[in-house]
Amino acid sequence: MATLLQINTSLFSGHGQSSRLADEFVAAWQVKHPDGRVVVRDLSQEPVPHLDGARFMSFLAKPGERNAEQQAVVDYSDGLIEELKSADVVVLGLPMYNFGIPSTLKAYFDHIARAGVTFTYTDSGPVGLLSGKKVYVFAARGGRYAGTPKDTQTGYLRDFLHLIGVDDVEFVYAEGLNLGEEAKAAALADARLQLARLNG
Ligand SMILES: Cc1cc2nc3c(=O)[nH]c(=O)nc-3n(C[C@H](O)[C@H](O)[C@H](O)COP(=O)(O)O)c2cc1C
DSSP states (O other): OOEEEEEEOOTTGGGSHHHHHHHHHHHHHHHHOTTOEEEEEETTTSOOOOOOHHHHHHHHSOGGGOOHHHHHHHHHHHHHHHHHHTOSEEEEEEEOBTTBOOHHHHHHHHHHOOBTTTEEEETTEEEESOOSOEEEEEEEOSSOOTTSTTOHHHHHHHHHHHHTTOOEEEEEEEOOTTSOHHHHHHHHHHHHHHHHHHHO
8 A cells, every 4th residue: 555645834734835736636646546545744733843952962862871851852753754754655845935945844854864764874975765755846936946046945855855865756846926816827737737747
């Protein structure tokens, strides 16, 4: 049974354009995978805490040497990682906020990037441990950035996912959503076309 993990990161939860496109993709996926399991993580409704020094030191502490607080931090991070590990497909709703990824997503990434757990250091650099997944990203943006140096999200996301061993990543862009009603309608129609092709 295939498992799909949908991660919504819009400030507006399920109402964000990125979440709605992700929802449409997931609905089509479910038609193709009637026995498939869908898990939804909404980072706006349930934000992951910022990574601070104490939390990072908890990750570094050896299993037998953690105090109760540190163990709770590690258990929380382990839970996020287990959820991600068990997914064959990951669908990410990705708004652009202030020229970058939502801070909630950064906090989530900071809790799943764990040396020895999701990647390991080798002589030739880090090697990811979560291979074999397919990731679909639904990127919603007020302006237009794809293919330009101002697209701070695509390269960053590919680099981060590569760190944890995920290289099979497809992006669908809905751009120009704040450039007038006509541009918005055209962008969403185009994104839906791309989305349908991916579910083909
Ligand atoms: C706080 C905030 C910051 C934003 N910053 C940008 C930005 O830097 N560049 C951009 O193109 N659009 C920006 N936008 C517009 C969003 O990218 C656009 O509304 C998109 O639909 C957000 O995705 P969502 O609807 O899934 O939340 C911003 C919107 C908000 C609410």
